[in-house]
Every structure is written in structure tokens, then in C-alpha cells.
Amino acid sequence: DVVMTQSPPILPVTLGQPASISCRSSQSLVYSDGNTYLSWFQQRPGQSPRRLLYKVSIRDSGVPDRFSGSGSGTDFTLKISRVEAEDLGVYYCMQGTHWPPYTFGQGTKLEIK
Amino acid sequence: QVQLVESGGGVVQPGRSLRLSCAASGIPFSTYGMHWVRQAPGRGLEWVAVIWNDGGNKYYADSVKGRFTISRDNANNTLYLQMNSLRAEDSAVYYCASTSLGGPGEYWGQGALVTVSS
Numbered sequence: 081d082v083v084m085t086q087s088p089p090i091l092p093v094t095l096g097q098p099a100s101i102s103c104r105s106s107q108s109l110v111y112s113d114g115n116t117y118l119s120w121f122q123q124r125p126g127q128s129p130r131r132l133l134y135k136v137s138i139r140d141s142g143v144p145d146r147f148s149g150s151g152s153g154t155d156f157t158l159k160i161s162r163v164e165a166e167d168l169g170v171y172y173c174m175q176g177t178h179w180p181p182y183t184f185g186q187g188t189k190l191e192i193k
Numbered sequence: 194q195v196q197l198v199e200s201g202g203g204v205v206q207p208g209r210s211l212r213l214s215c216a217a218s219g220i221p222f223s224t225y226g227m228h229w230v231r232q233a234p235g236r237g238l239e240w241v242a243v244i245w246n247d248g249g250n251k252y253y254a255d256s257v258k259g260r261f262t263i264s265r266d267n268a269n270n271t272l273y274l275q276m277n278s279l280r281a282e283d284s285a286v287y288y289c290a291s292t293s294l295g296g297p298g299e300y301w302g303q304g305a306l307v308t309v310s311s
Contacts, residue, residue: 117295121238128288128301129230129238140299172238176295180252182228182240 082107082178086171086185092193099160101188103173108153110177117176120149120158121184124169133158160190168192195219195300197289202305205279213305215272215289220300223247223267226292229274231285232304239285242274243292257283279309 083106093099109116118136121129131140133149136156146161160167173185201213215227229241242253242263251263262275272289286304290297 115294119295119297123238128303129290129297130301131293131297131299134293134295134298170237174238174240174296179296180240180243181254182243182296184238184240187237 081181082109082175082183084173084175084183084185086173086188088188089186090189090191092191093163094193095165096162099163099167099190101158101171101173101190103151103156103158103185105154105156105175107178109156109175110153116152118149118151118156119174119176120147121172121174122167122169123172123187124166127169129172163190197291197300197302199287199289199302199305202287202307204308204310206311207280207309209279210275210277211279211307212276213274213287213289213307215274215302217270217272220291222270227263227265227272228290228292228297229263229272230288230290230297230301231283232288233282233285236285240297241287243296244272276307279307281309283307284309 085104087102120133123129132143137149148159150157170187170189172187196218198216205211226246228243244251244263260278264273288304289302291300
């Protein structure tokens with residue numbers, strides 16, 4: 081199975097400042113069709129997960145443009161240009177290239193510094 | 194608007210069975226593959242199973258293979274997860290989610306809590 085490793089596990093942030101979360105996979109996530117199936121999810125306290133980005137960098141409908149994704153191969157990054165209070169929660173990366181199983185990172189908790 | 198509503202959760206003894214349902218509305222259910230994803234208390238997300246839109250293909254996590262069965266009723270826009278031989282480590286919130294290219298996608302339910310305890 082592909083192992084997804086996120087860092088840091090906890091990210092203290094200041095509102096209005098940028099934030100960055102790293103996700104690394106144990107194998108390249110480039111699929112035979114040329115696409116890279118790496119998604120990012122946000123889970124606010126007490127809520128269901130919400131997908132933010134798919135295929136590395138494509139934002140889902142309604143996702144603010146302060147969220148961006150980048151990376152290739154085995155190294156990926158989620159960036160928030162200016163953190164807002166509503167962004168607090170846990171973020172997960174997930175690979176959908178080498179399935180089954182689909183595998184998630186262990187999560188990164190975004191909290192106020 | 195799109196709604197996925199899970200039901201059927203509860204407290205069950207080890208070794209017993211439980212069936213979860215996920216009722217979909219606001220989407221053309223029969224055109225979507227569907228997943229179950231679970232989250233143990235205080236833990237991260239774990240993919241459980243996926244079923245193709247026509248029910249023709251099903252895949253499972255090794256941790257549930259042989260014990261859980263995913264199925265669907267497209268006439269009634271409902272997804273199911275039959276869970277047999279439950280173990281304490283199956284205790285979790287179970288979410289249903291629509292599929293998209295690359296796995297669980299943009300639509301998720303609110304979750305159903307399953308607690309396996311004697």
C-alpha cells in the first residue's frame with residue numbers, strides 16, 4: 081500500500097499569515113493516464129471532511145482561492161495564502177492513484193498560535 | 194441541494210452485525226460510484242470500500258475484507274454497508290461519500306457512529 085506522510089502533525093498559525101502543509105507518498109502518484117490523483121481534504125471540528133483540491137491543484141467549487149496545491153511525483157504541498165479563522169481544523173492528503181486501497185495521510189492540525 | 198444521510202449506527206457487541214444506510218438526494222445517484230470512509234475516535238480517515246455506479250465492481254480495505262459488504266439500490270438512491278463479525282477496532286464514525294476521479298469526492302454525509310463494545 082502507498083503510505084502518505086504529512087508534516088507537520090500540528091501547525092500553529094497566526095491569522096492573516098500564510099501556512100503550508102507537506103505530503104509525501106511512498107511511491108510516485110503519476111497514473112498511467114498521465115494524471116496525478118492527489119487530493120486534499122479539510123475537516124473542521126465536529127464536521128465531515130470536505131474536499132478542497134483534487135489532481136494536485138484543482139480547487140473544488142466554492143473553495144476560496146487562498147487555498148492552492150502544488151507538487152509532483154511524491155512531494156506535494158497545500159498552501160493557504162492568508163489563514164482565516166474558518167480554516168482551523170485538520171487537513172488530510174489522499175492518494176487515488178494506486179488503489180485499492182485509497183490511502184490518507186495522518187492529518188495536520190491547523191491551530192491558532 | 195445534495196444530501197447524503199447515513200443511518201443505522203449504534204452500539205453493538207463484538208461478533209455481531211450491523212447494516213448502515215446512506216440515502217442520497219440531489220444527485221443522479223445511479224451515475225455515481227460511492228465510498229465508505231471511517232474515522233475512529235480521535236483518529237484519521239480510513240478508506241473502507243467502494244462500489245461502482247452500477248454495482249458491478251466492489252473493492253475493500255484489507256481490514257474489512259470478508260466481513261463487510263458494500264451494496265446499493267439505485268431505484269431507491271441508497272447505499273449500504275453490511276458489517277459482520279464486528280470488532281472493537283471497527284468502532285468509528287462511518288461516512289458515505291461520492292466518488293470522483295481519484296477517490297472520494299465532493300459529496301460526503303454527516304456520518305454514522307458505530308460503537309463495538311460488550
